[in-house]
Amino acid sequence: MSLCRWGKLCFNLPRLTWSTSHMAAHHSTARHTIHFSGNSSATENSSPLKTYEEVKNYYGKQLSNTKDLKTSACAAPSKPLPLHLKAALDQIHEDISSRYYGCGLSVPESLENCIMLDLGSGSGRDCYMLSKLVGQKGHVTGIDMTDEQLELSRKYIVFHTEKFGFQLPNVDFVKGYIEDLKAANIKDNRYDVIISNCVINLSPDKKAVLREAYRVLKDGGEIYFSDMYINKALPAELKESKVLWGEGLGGALTWKELFDIAADIGFCTPRLVTARYITVNEELKNIIGDYKFVSATFRLFKVPKDAVKVKCRAVYNGGITGYEQKLELDANITFKVGEAVEIDEELSSILKCSRFVDKFSFQEAGNMPCSGSSHLSKETIRNPFELAEALSNGAQYSCSGDSGCS
Ligand SMILES: C[S@@+](CC[C@H](N)C(=O)[O-])C[C@H]1O[C@@H](n2cnc3c(N)ncnc32)[C@H](O)[C@@H]1O
Numbered sequence: 001m002s003l004c005r006w007g008k009l010c011f012n013l014p015r016l017t018w019s020t021s022h023m024a025a026h027h028s029t030a031r032h033t034i035h036f037s038g039n040s041s042a043t044e045n046s047s048p049l050k051t052y053e054e055v056k057n058y059y060g061k062q063l064s065n066t067k068d069l070k071t072s073a074c075a076a077p078s079k080p081l082p083l084h085l086k087a088a089l090d091q092i093h094e095d096i097s098s099r100y101y102g103c104g105l106s107v108p109e110s111l112e113n114c115i116m117l118d119l120g121s122g123s124g125r126d127c128y129m130l131s132k133l134v135g136q137k138g139h140v141t142g143i144d145m146t147d148e149q150l151e152l153s154r155k156y157i158v159f160h161t162e163k164f165g166f167q168l169p170n171v172d173f174v175k176g177y178i179e180d181l182k183a184a185n186i187k188d189n190r191y192d193v194i195i196s197n198c199v200i201n202l203s204p205d206k207k208a209v210l211r212e213a214y215r216v217l218k219d220g221g222e223i224y225f226s227d228m229y230i231n232k233a234l235p236a237e238l239k240e241s242k243v244l245w246g247e248g249l250g251g252a253l254t255w256k257e258l259f260d261i262a263a264d265i266g267f268c269t270p271r272l273v274t275a276r277y278i279t280v281n282e283e284l285k286n287i288i289g290d291y292k293f294v295s296a297t298f299r300l301f302k303v304p305k306d307a308v309k310v311k312c313r314a315v316y317n318g319g320i321t322g323y324e325q326k327l328e329l330d331a332n333i334t335f336k337v338g339e340a341v342e343i344d345e346e347l348s349s350i351l352k353c354s355r356f357v358d359k360f361s362f363q364e365a366g367n368m369p370c371s372g373s374s375h376l377s378k379e380t381i382r383n384p385f386e387l388a389e390a391l392s393n394g395a396q397y398s399c400s401g402d403s404g405c406s
Helices: 048-062 083-090 125-134 147-155 157-163 206-216 242-246 255-265 282-288 345-353 384-392
Strands: 009-012 033-035 115-119 139-144 171-175 191-197 217-230 271-277 293-301 312-316 326-330 333-336 340-343 360-364
Touching (some): 048 147, 083 125, 115 206, 125 139, 125 157, 125 171, 139 147, 157 171, 206 217, 206 255, 255 293, 271 326, 293 384, 312 345, 333 340
Parallel strands (some): 115 191, 191 217
Antiparallel strands (some): 009 033, 271 293, 312 340, 312 360
16 A cells, blocks of 8 residues: 555555456556545555455355345335336346345436446346346446456346347446546546446445546436435444445445535535335344434436526426336426426536436526426425435325425
8 A cells, every 4th residue: 555646545456357348458467556535434444455355255255146135225126116117127137136236226217328337237237227228229337346246247248138139239347446437448428327226335435436427427417326324423343344344334424425525526416316214134233233224316417517507497398218297306306297397506407418408398487477386495305314214104205396486
């Protein structure tokens, strides 16, 4: 370990064999250096490198299928699956879906033709589902650091290409660390959408992960990811627990930490999509005591710094597969087809810069008759514990826009 000239910690990893499908051969002999942002959440005793080795061991050797997980969040999404997603999932090979270790549904809307990246793709279940959704003209790349996971995911590329009726594969899996996508030859401003499912928690340097995600996203792109969050910071000795870290609990951020990191990097305010409490088995219960965890899905958009930010009214025109009548952008706002909703400056810049732009019409707020609804007078829920509590009590937290004009 050494200090780089810009003051970040650098770890010179031993020679790694990079067997990616799209990377140039020079990586196979390259010495790989990961630059940590200085926000490493691994404790002093457990270096980031040790964390990597333990996580690889956990997912590569110890777990053999979904049932081996010790937390409940990795089992089911908090809402019923939309039919088009269910249809895609049903076509995925059993060897892949039985080794799904995610903790949410990391699949946003309107993905046709998108170029996508999955951080920590594991067995590839989400990548294959997305492969079907983006279609032959789109592309999905999964990145993972664990050989066993990569080997399994790559084994079924031809199977799924044929199953989905594609002429050519539109998915590949590359080996690499999500903190250093550059080393895996992942280019700047290339991706429409990045997803990640229960992986960023496992990283010893979440800020580096999100900074890299920001670099490789196009303007208007987003990272849409499910992860676990904790109600208060864990003491160092609990972070040391291999099983807690391996299950994604030891490295969980508080939701406020996520918001701080996102703001530092330049993302828009994280938008909370859904959240649910996590239950753990007896073994973990004894370790975590009264710490509480939720699994939550957030979406973070990248809009250009000079994007115009003005309040306006947005009307959803429909046309997104699976969301023909309404689009629930997050837990706080739902657009019904044909209904004008008053939105704030940030959301207006997101909709106008992103792939959603063609699905909406926009009206200057000042010139509109007083009809439709306002998103602005509602209290925004950002805390996933608050949302999980509300949803567990059966509340519908989607703002359906019924507060009238402000
Ligand atoms: C909990 S599993 C989730 C896998 C997959 N997303 C899913 O939903 O089934 C975590 C995966 O992330 C990978 N992973 C963890 N930390 C990583 C890192 N820093 N860089 C690359 N891959 C990582 C592990 O190898 C493992 O395959």
